[in-house]
Amino acid sequence: MRNFLRFILGLILLGGVIGWIVTAPDPLSAADVPARDGDAENGEQVFFAAGCASCHSAPEAEGEDRLVLAGGRSFPSDFGTFFAPNISPDPEQGIGDWSERDFLNAVMRGVSPQGQHYYPAFPYGTYGRAEVEDIQDLWAFMATLPTDATPSRAHDVGFPFSVRRSLGGWKMLFSQDDWVVTGELAPELERGRYLVEALGHCGECHTPRNPLGGLQRDAWLTGAPHPSGDGRIPDITPAELTWSASDIANYLNDGFTPNFDSAGGEMVEVIANMSQLPASDRAAIAAYLRALP
Amino acid sequence: MKKLIVILAAGATLALPVATAVYSAAHSNPFSAHIAARQGQMNIQSFNIGVLGGMARGNTEYDADAAQTAADNLAALAMMDGRALWPEGSDNAALGDATRALPAIWEDMGAFGAEWQAYGEAVxxxxxxxxxxxxxxxxxMGPLGSSCGSCHEDFRQSNN
Structure with a gap:
């Protein structure tokens, strides 16, 4: 009997050790980061393509104020309410004292400079598919933005989701580096895929999630319940979205549907970003969406 | 026993229309004319924006006179004092599917007014x-579209 208890205790310890190992953060190594200076001009395009301001500008910020990344917007979900942090270059309240590698690890690996996992409300799962150079350029651009001294607000998340180490398990289960749409793609479709699946993180809202909050990649962009619990986010595959590629590209630029109704809800922020991109990028996104199965 | 069931069934049959009438009286919409007028205004705006947007997008050929007429129509509509169209209680929390106007309008009339002001400037x-x-x-077109979106973002229920 005593031997049996020892065996069980050993199993529990072993499980704990394995669990601790597999949930460990997985930061980038020095070899993953090219030695080059970021290009702030390209970084500005990455900034709009990645929609940083939509979450990190102050609530209700419009126009130039969207470049002040003071944080504070709230994101209700099944797991609790998340508050976007201050990511302005303020060294005290923002991320001004980070290194470039800290920033790359945050955006692409979901790991904080202190080695903690971030919650996947921050879409590092899809930003992880971006080119490292693009995120270096983004870092160079973000250093040029105004500082703001608003303190970040703590997330309102209950147990067990409050145990950040458990997010290592979540990442292991649901983080995938590979593309959803695979195979040989023409350059425009490849660019569209990069904008939709990596920087634009469209799937974070438009793809349904499983009960643990992992994206259901087999139902890619087919719409999902709104995380606030009110209404639905639409299916944007050709099965439901019957707009032409030029309708889609124009909508992302001027915010009007083909019938000249206007965009509403969260898409208003998305369009504020997309309208800053070159027309060729909006066309690439439209071509990608039209080519979905 | 059988008699009792017949009586209950008859009672239920008689009560149903009464219950339905009471229900619909409680849910009738006292603001249907206001909402029809609001939606009419939006539709006329959308029609004129469609003339301009069709040209901007290259769907129709640019015609300076037609474009100017559409823009002038938008300006004339924007001059209208529409405050009487938005009585308190004519929101989608009170009236359900009859309107997509969110209660947020009446929680912050100042912000709602400022959105109309900004729309007027874009027009x-x-x-x-x-x-x-x-x-x-x-x-x-871009500033016009973003002024529409800015208001719809906070004050109109998403339709999906």
């Missing part, structure tokens, strides 16, 4: 640009 910009060539019209 003025379009009025100056529309007859001045396709490129000027195209440049004025």
């Amino acid at each position: 003025s910009g379009m009025q100056e640009a529309a007859g001045g060539g396709l490129e000027a019209l195209q440049a004025a």
